[in-house]
Amino acid sequence: MRATRPRMAVMAILQRERGRQLSAQDLHREARSIEPSIGLATVYRNLSTLESEGVVEVISQEAGEAAYRLCSQGHHHHLVCTGCGAVIEIEECDLEALSRRMSRRHGFRIEQHDVTLRGRCPRCR
Numbered sequence: 038m039r040a041t042r043p044r045m046a047v048m049a050i051l052q053r054e055r056g057r058q059l060s061a062q063d064l065h066r067e068a069r070s071i072e073p074s075i076g077l078a079t080v081y082r083n084l085s086t087l088e089s090e091g092v093v094e095v096i097s098q099e100a101g102e103a104a105y106r107l108c109s110q111g112h113h114h115h116l117v118c119t120g121c122g123a124v125i126e127i128e129e130c131d132l133e134a135l136s137r138r139m140s141r142r143h144g145f146r147i148e149q150h151d152v153t154l155r156g157r158c159p160r161c162r
């Protein structure tokens with residue numbers, strides 16, 4: 038992978054805002070403080086590359102735009118605050134048994150799952 042300047046700017050923002058999810062627009066606004074000439078299309082392009090490399094995870098929103106964040110490696114899920122956008126990674130996963138049961142019942146070979154729990158963090162309640 039090439040470490041282009043726009044990519045480095047996007048990565049720097051993702052690292053700085055690790056505990057939050059950011060829209061492409063948010064990222065673009067912040068990244069311009071590092072790389073003033075960066076365009077929104079470039080931000081999108083870099084995000085999709087980073088996503089395909091597994092560096093960035095996309096959390097789809099109930100309404101509107103996708104949110105991006107830097108993710109840990111390894112299997113995990115997310116707790117997302119609908120008020121402030123805080124994200125907590127959950128390493129526990131109780132879905133293996135359900136997964137096996139559904140796979141037997143429906144004849145599916147289940148390859149992956151993702152779970153996002155949404156609600157209000159202590160500060161936003």
Ligand SMILES: [Zn+2]
Pocket residue numbers: 094107108109113114115126
């Ligand atoms: Zn994650």
Ligand SMILES: [Zn+2]
Pocket residue numbers: 118119120121122123157158159160161
């Ligand atoms: Zn919150």
Ligand SMILES: [Zn+2]
Pocket residue numbers: 112113114129130131132150
């Ligand atoms: Zn899981």
